[in-house]
Amino acid sequence: MELPLEYFIKLRNLIYERTGISYEENKIYYVKKRLHQRMEMAGFDRVEDYIRHLKIFDPQGREFQQLMNLLTVNETYFFREFSQLQVFAEYCLQEVIKHKAEANNRTLKILCAGCSTGEEPYTLGIILREMIEHFSSWEVFIKAIDIDENVLVAARKGVYDQRSVKDVPPSYLQRYFTSPSKGEYAIEQTIKDMVVFEHVNLMDRRALRYEEDYDFVFCRNVLIYFDDVSRKQVVDKFYGLLRGGGYIFLGHAESLSRISSAFKIRRLSNHIVYQR
């Protein structure tokens, strides 16, 4: 199948409008391969017919969703960017816990945006379990969201392979995972119970609009696929749902410098974190 530039651009614009994900022209082969795969499954021969279908005959966005399930990049693993998580665990979390305990508020809310197959929110669950004293006296809620329906199915299942757990410290691997069969690692139920997974497109204007009082937002390795305009839209949304003093963590290649001046910049142990 050929993907003439004209149609690539039409498709790219449609994806950008609906998801914020922005494909440069050098991604044409990446898109073409997955588009072809999806068109075959859906019974289309001509790109122009498929694009017309997405625009006009797919009002619920079901076919568009199927295409996005193939196009998103879902790379993730437990304890990714370990040293940043250390900053979270040793500084930010302790500070927030202390303030909240002093104010007699023992609830903790975390949003994990672009959670992929669940390794990141479950990692956060393990960290909270390990780092919060008198853990059982706290009410902890982790909301984990992604635009890709397939990754959410895997996340809810919570069973992983060796590659996903390669950076899990051995003592945690023993404590928080069971092994249903050789080479499989299932996350323990108490950690699973902390996380609620939801299908959310961050670029949907209605998404997350009733969410508030979050202590932390993790949105790591997601905004790299967006352009500055859509990044700003998403980051403004995060600002609105964080409480004062709450933190946002981005991936190491991501920065808010061009996007928002609303957050305080904190430099902690060679890492930059942003605080409302």
Ligand SMILES: C[S@@+](CC[C@H](N)C(=O)[O-])C[C@H]1O[C@@H](n2cnc3c(N)ncnc32)[C@H](O)[C@@H]1O
């Ligand atoms: C590379 S993964 C990052 C996973 C994890 N945060 C990490 O750092 O290991 C990026 C995830 O963001 C999700 N994503 C991309 N655009 C999104 C959008 N508009 N709304 C919600 N999730 C999105 C993708 O489906 C993918 O699972």
